[in-house]
Amino acid sequence: MKQLKVKTAFLKKIKSDVFLLGLDSSYLANSARSGQFLHVKADDKTTILRRPLSIHKIEKNLVYILFRVRGRGTRLLANAKKGDIFDVIGPLGNGFCIPRPTPHAQHILVAGGMGAAPLVFLAEELAKNKNSKLKNKNLVLLGAKSKKEVLAESEFKKSGFEIHVATDDGSRGCKGSVVDLLKKNLSAMRSLLNVNIYACGPKEMFYEIKKVLEKYPKVQAQVSFEQFMGCGLGICYGCVIGTKEGYKKVCKDGPVFDLKII
Ligand SMILES: Cc1cc2nc3c(=O)[nH]c(=O)nc-3n(C[C@H](O)[C@H](O)[C@H](O)COP(=O)(O)OP(=O)(O)OC[C@H]3O[C@@H](n4cnc5c(N)ncnc54)[C@H](O)[C@@H]3O)c2cc1C
Ligand code: FES
Known part of the structure; x- marks a missing residue:
């Protein structure tokens, strides 16, 4: 787990209030496991607490978050521009435990x-x-x-x-x-x-x-x-x-x- 400054590489509106955000970080992309989350600082001025958001998927160096706008923090994330930097701590938490693969699983x-x-x-x-x-x-x-x-x-x-x-x-x-x-x-x-x-x-x-x-x-x-x-x-x-x-x-x-x- 590290505290990092990560760059916004991608932001797309998926539904009226659901967004897909891609953050560029080879460290997160290589170390995250499913079920873990990122603790994201939406900005430095108006939100004190970080917002926990699950890791949705990983493609090369990009770590994606799929989120619904609920309040101030997620609204700020939804208004991000390509190149904006977010302060992120992660990957955090204990994720899913994947059982040994068997033919009948x-x-x-x-x-x-x-x-x-x-x-x-x-x-x-x-x-x-x-x-x-x-x-x-x-x-x-x-x-x-x-x-x-x-x-x-x-x-x-x-x-x-x-x-x-x-x-x-x-x-x-x-x-x-x-x-x-x-x-x-x-x-x-x-x-x-x-x-x-x-x-x-x-x-x-x-x-x-x-x-x-x-x-x-x-x-x-x-x-x-x-x-x-x-x-x-x-x-x-x-x-x-x-x-x-x-x-x-x-x-x-x-x-x-x-x-x-x-
Ligand atoms: C481990 C973890 C992973 C999460 N992953 C995702 C994700 O992948 N995508 C996603 O859209 N959301 C996810 N959430 C929820 C997300 O953290 C909250 O929606 C977000 O923090 C809201 O911040 P806000 O500033 O926009 O809203 P606020 O202004 O803080 O709150 C707006 C409204 O949302 C409610 N709310 C805020 N946080 C939570 C919460 N944690 N649980 C229930 N209600 C809450 C408040 O009661 C209030 O009514 C996750 C939460 C946790 C704990
Ligand atoms: S959020 Fe502080 S102990 Fe879990």
Whole structure:
């Protein structure tokens, strides 16, 4: 982990309030793992705290962030110009744990809204790590409010994932939540021995997944938490959550946790 000044190489509006930002840093590109995040200082004058943002994907020396404009910090990032410099600390946190590749492993990514952001990098790592005799197709389940808000489909396709969509209004895919979609997919599977779930989205979604998995105790699940953060470095205790193993700092012990301890 380092504190760096990184140059903006790319900024594109993806949806009305979602942007893709590419930062030029060979150090970050070579050291980051999926599920880790960057702590970005949006500017020096009006925002005191850094903003935690997941690493979305890496291409050569470029580290990409996919973000939704929520408030002042993300609005400043969305107004960046090519060549602007950001002060960034990263890569931070414990990312996803990728199991040893086996022919029967099956990976299911579950994204609630912006939760798709870190799962693209994970999909790329899983695709690189896959067993050449892999029997099952890896799946990504994308949840969104409506068809206009479905994110990162082409990236998941590039990594060979089969895409299933659930929308709240039924305008695309199944009408309902992405957890309903997960339930449907799990119940249709013949064997659940080597199934690994990786989820990112709102906290409520994790509790729903936990309820679903009560029926499938052999299925492993990792979840990436979004939490308000102060330092991002494990010092301020601003991001602590209660778990079955005691209090954990999302910035240092997470953001990715085994769902069993949540
Ligand atoms: C590990 C981690 C990774 C993240 N990765 C991404 C990502 O890849 N893409 C992305 O769009 N967002 C991501 N987030 C959320 C992102 O950090 C916040 O959206 C951002 O900090 C908001 O800053 P702001 O200045 O724009 O908004 P603020 O002005 O700080 O807040 C605006 C609104 O957003 C809410 N908010 C702010 N921060 C959070 C938060 N952490 N959790 C829930 N609500 C919040 C506030 O309650 C307020 O209503 C991540 C958060 C964490 C902890
Ligand atoms: S944000 Fe300071 S300890 Fe996690």
